[in-house]
Amino acid sequence: MIISDRKLKARRRKDNSVKGIILSFSSVGLLVFASILIYIFKTGGGLVGYDLLISDYQDFNTDVIVNEVSGDFTYSSTLDDDEYYSNKWDVVLTDTKDREGKDIVVISYIGENSPLRDVSDLNSIVDSGFVRVNIPINSSVDSIILDDYDFIAFSKFGAETMVDIMNMGTSIDSMTLVKEGGGIRGSLITTLYLIGLTLVIAVPIGVFSAIYINEYARKNKLTKYMKTMIDMLTGVPSIIFGLMGAAIFIPFVNGTIGTSGGSIISGALTMAVILLPVIIKSTEEALKVIPFDIRTASLSLGANQTQTTFKVILPSAIPGIMTGILLGIGRIIGESAALIYAIGASIKDKVILKERSTTLAVHIWTAMSGDRPNFELASAISIIILGAVIILNIIAKILVKRVSKVSY
Amino acid sequence: MAMISKYVTKESIRRKNLQDKIVKNIFFSSTILSASFIILIVIFILVKGIAPFVSSKYISNVNLFDFLTGIKWLDGATGISTDYGVGFLIINTIIVVLISLLISIPVSILTGLFIAKIAPKRVREIFRTVVELLASIPSIIYGVFGLGVIAPVIMNIAEVLGFQSSGGLSLITTSIVLGMMTIPTITVISENSIRSVDKILEEGSLALGASPTQTQLKVLIPAAKSGIFAGIILGIGRALGEATAVSMVSGNRFSGLVFNPFDTTSTLTSRMLLGIKETTGIDYDIRFSVGLVLMLVIILANIILKVIMKKVGNLDDN
Amino acid sequence: MKNEFEIKDLNLFYGDFQALKNLSLDIETNKVTALIGPSGCGKSTFLRTLNRMNDLIDSCKISGDINFDNNDIYAAEYDVIYLRTNVGMVFQKPNPFPMTIYDNVAYGPRCQGIKDKRILDKIVENSLKSAALWDEVQDRLKKSAMGLSGGQQQRLCIARAIAMEPKVILMDEPTSSLDPISTQKIENLIDELKKDYTIIIVTHSMQQAARISDSTVFFLLGEIIESGDTKTIFSNPSDKRTEDYITGRFG
Numbered sequence: 001m002i003i004s005d006r007k008l009k010a011r012r013r014k015d016n017s018v019k020g021i022i023l024s025f026s027s028v029g030l031l032v033f034a035s036i037l038i039y040i041f042k043t044g045g046g047l048v049g050y051d052l053l054i055s056d057y058q059d060f061n062t063d064v065i066v067n068e069v070s071g072d073f074t075y076s077s078t079l080d081d082d083e084y085y086s087n088k089w090d091v092v093l094t095d096t097k098d099r100e101g102k103d104i105v106v107i108s109y110i111g112e113n114s115p116l117r118d119v120s121d122l123n124s125i126v127d128s129g130f131v132r133v134n135i136p137i138n139s140s141v142d143s144i145i146l147d148d149y150d151f152i153a154f155s156k157f158g159a160e161t162m163v164d165i166m167n168m169g170t171s172i173d174s175m176t177l178v179k180e181g182g183g184i185r186g187s188l189i190t191t192l193y194l195i196g197l198t199l200v201i202a203v204p205i206g207v208f209s210a211i212y213i214n215e216y217a218r219k220n221k222l223t224k225y226m227k228t229m230i231d232m233l234t235g236v237p238s239i240i241f242g243l244m245g246a247a248i249f250i251p252f253v254n255g256t257i258g259t260s261g262g263s264i265i266s267g268a269l270t271m272a273v274i275l276l277p278v279i280i281k282s283t284e285e286a287l288k289v290i291p292f293d294i295r296t297a298s299l300s301l302g303a304n305q306t307q308t309t310f311k312v313i314l315p316s317a318i319p320g321i322m323t324g325i326l327l328g329i330g331r332i333i334g335e336s337a338a339l340i341y342a343i344g345a346s347i348k349d350k351v352i353l354k355e356r357s358t359t360l361a362v363h364i365w366t367a368m369s370g371d372r373p374n375f376e377l378a379s380a381i382s383i384i385i386l387g388a389v390i391i392l393n394i395i396a397k398i399l400v401k402r403v404s405k406v407s408y
Numbered sequence: 409m410a411m412i413s414k415y416v417t418k419e420s421i422r423r424k425n426l427q428d429k430i431v432k433n434i435f436f437s438s439t440i441l442s443a444s445f446i447i448l449i450v451i452f453i454l455v456k457g458i459a460p461f462v463s464s465k466y467i468s469n470v471n472l473f474d475f476l477t478g479i480k481w482l483d484g485a486t487g488i489s490t491d492y493g494v495g496f497l498i499i500n501t502i503i504v505v506l507i508s509l510l511i512s513i514p515v516s517i518l519t520g521l522f523i524a525k526i527a528p529k530r531v532r533e534i535f536r537t538v539v540e541l542l543a544s545i546p547s548i549i550y551g552v553f554g555l556g557v558i559a560p561v562i563m564n565i566a567e568v569l570g571f572q573s574s575g576g577l578s579l580i581t582t583s584i585v586l587g588m589m590t591i592p593t594i595t596v597i598s599e600n601s602i603r604s605v606d607k608i609l610e611e612g613s614l615a616l617g618a619s620p621t622q623t624q625l626k627v628l629i630p631a632a633k634s635g636i637f638a639g640i641i642l643g644i645g646r647a648l649g650e651a652t653a654v655s656m657v658s659g660n661r662f663s664g665l666v667f668n669p670f671d672t673t674s675t676l677t678s679r680m681l682l683g684i685k686e687t688t689g690i691d692y693d694i695r696f697s698v699g700l701v702l703m704l705v706i707i708l709a710n711i712i713l714k715v716i717m718k719k720v721g722n723l724d725d726n
Numbered sequence: 727m728k729n730e731f732e733i734k735d736l737n738l739f740y741g742d743f744q745a746l747k748n749l750s751l752d753i754e755t756n757k758v759t760a761l762i763g764p765s766g767c768g769k770s771t772f773l774r775t776l777n778r779m780n781d782l783i784d785s786c787k788i789s790g791d792i793n794f795d796n797n798d799i800y801a802a803e804y805d806v807i808y809l810r811t812n813v814g815m816v817f818q819k820p821n822p823f824p825m826t827i828y829d830n831v832a833y834g835p836r837c838q839g840i841k842d843k844r845i846l847d848k849i850v851e852n853s854l855k856s857a858a859l860w861d862e863v864q865d866r867l868k869k870s871a872m873g874l875s876g877g878q879q880q881r882l883c884i885a886r887a888i889a890m891e892p893k894v895i896l897m898d899e900p901t902s903s904l905d906p907i908s909t910q911k912i913e914n915l916i917d918e919l920k921k922d923y924t925i926i927i928v929t930h931s932m933q934q935a936a937r938i939s940d941s942t943v944f945f946l947l948g949e950i951i952e953s954g955d956t957k958t959i960f961s962n963p964s965d966k967r968t969e970d971y972i973t974g975r976f977g
Contacts (some may be wrong), residue, residue: 026522208438229443237649334546337651608821616834617811
């Protein structure tokens, strides 16, 4: 065909612009991924830390009494903008925010000779009187009552006003200190309990089912039906599993163990059903790779089916089973909708298996619901969850690579 | 061999066989248990879902017809009598999912094409990994992202265009978030389908003087049609069932069909999650009915789409 | 008698393996040239160098000259798409696209920007007629090409290639997957086509080569052992290896 040079060039140009479109559409996925990472790190990065992981969620209030009266002090260093010094009590109060983003006032400096070095806990009485305690640096102070209720300073007034009021009184009758909460220890422990309990239930059932289907069952219609039934579980949305948990497992656990309402146990039972197809599939894949003759060899040596399964087949299938377990753990960590129904959504500091609690993911959901969504906390927990899921995926991939390298 | 025979007795063999029998039964029971869950789910949700309409344990039963066609949902919280309806939820759910497909289908197919045919080796690996990671991000995190990034952006766009928006919680935000979530599913399947197209079709096209891009768009993608379609069906199923992220960004509207992209909306799944913490009695149980409707919608969608897929496939082969 | 292709000192490597060794050959216009030789000796590889289909293989390296119409087709500035619009190819297994018969034939022209329906209609009709398929499909042009028989599909592929009005048609064992009757039809077709096109055909069947070609080239282990007028090669080959192959002593 005779094609002019001009036409060829026009064709080239059109081609390149189409290529450009394909390229830009393809980068959307990359863009989304990068945006999510950037957002959660930017918003929650500051919050992630050791004390986030081990702190309680609830704030803990302590009432203390200051045993000495005010005096006269001086402060030698310079003060930042939101720091305010009380020369009567030799302390610096600072405006800052807590983990939930609320405004609070903390005691950021207590002088060597400050009266606040000598305080006692009003709620703990022993024979000799109240127990002496130390005020930790950066404790949050909620209210200060001076001179028999003559002067009362609340944290909502702000640090500057609190200092002014403090300076007006001579004795502090009671001071309410707040050990701030907002920590996720409870949810972290809940997640770990849930993982453990779920695996204990799901792995044996799943592995045994896969072994039966692959090693024992005859290839008849019944086996086919059972496989289809198990496969269908993969297409069920999480929230339906949640309904199932609420409809079946919560009453079941209530009836048998005597709990009331949701519990981590009912959640584990629900998650076990969700994990079942994952574990079964991974185990099946692992079993299929094992050459058939190994079984024949074992049986011909006089081993029975059980010995063959446990001594020869299972050990070789372990990497594959591990892969399924790792993927399952990732699923548990990320699950939200099902657990909201199957356990509930109350954030707890004391985690009890028979009661409800939140996992990390459900904690996010609770933190984001309501009028004041806590983006920082949600992002911080997201970082933890995402980090865990990615690491689990990487380990699973390495396992898969190792398994395929093994030659028989 | 006299050593071994001492251990191989009638007794030991009998024991071994018994062990086999017991273990086999344990394995079999596990399998039956695993297989029965899907049936249990169906039965229990069916029973609990139908209860509000027929059971006598409630003060008053819900009318099934009103329920299915109702365009509002009043849960009696404000003192007005209850009026449960999922009709509008069904329509809104479908609208939300369809719009999300407008985003995810083109992006996924082209990304699949890019990974399968255009990208150089290193880039291909990077993209595959990114898609895999996107697939493993839990929906709650998509919800946080939607609330924290997408919603404010939409709110600003709405302002500029002169629309009211409730802090960015809207139909379009929900569709964007759902679109993002379904991209990995459809991309992976599209990539596989395109890669599996017989090479001689590709060669045939190039030999006729078509450019690689023309070949990809005119021959490869159409040839991969059925695989891509199957991927889309899978994506639709996931989108219909998504609960957490949707409940966070949709705005949870109580009534009405929503077509304005900046209006708040609600879906079957978001309705199931709303107010879950403080409900009892019929208000709690009716959620099972909504779940039942959701399952029916998903099953119906699958059937309809599979029929369409067959029809389109037949058209091709005469 | 012009030469359509002039090949000089062509060497081709797949990685370290040398598949073609120092080939020099002229392809005459409007003649059928048959490439014969045992399997794996480079016939198909050579054929694919002529429309640069080897470009699709990363490890393939080429040295030497291939001139088409006095242009070195492997020169950096030579447009490979332009080459392929002038040098068409029919493959061993028929590979119609999963589209209608009409769309298959119109595919090439459409890619080059031809949109006018009347022009396309004419091209489709002429090409199908030239491929001796028109009578069989003229009332079902809009039906899927996948519904045709193997022989019909291959003729469709020939029509598809002809629609581009190439100067040369390369055929890589076009009848090896077809039944004898379809083979016969296509051989007759080739005889007709050479009036307007130059045809280079790789064939495993010496009888086919003897039947339809004007020139024959004998390949062995990546080298051209002998080439020339078909009648001469088959009745009086000058190289013993050629004679051995033709008389069936090997291959």
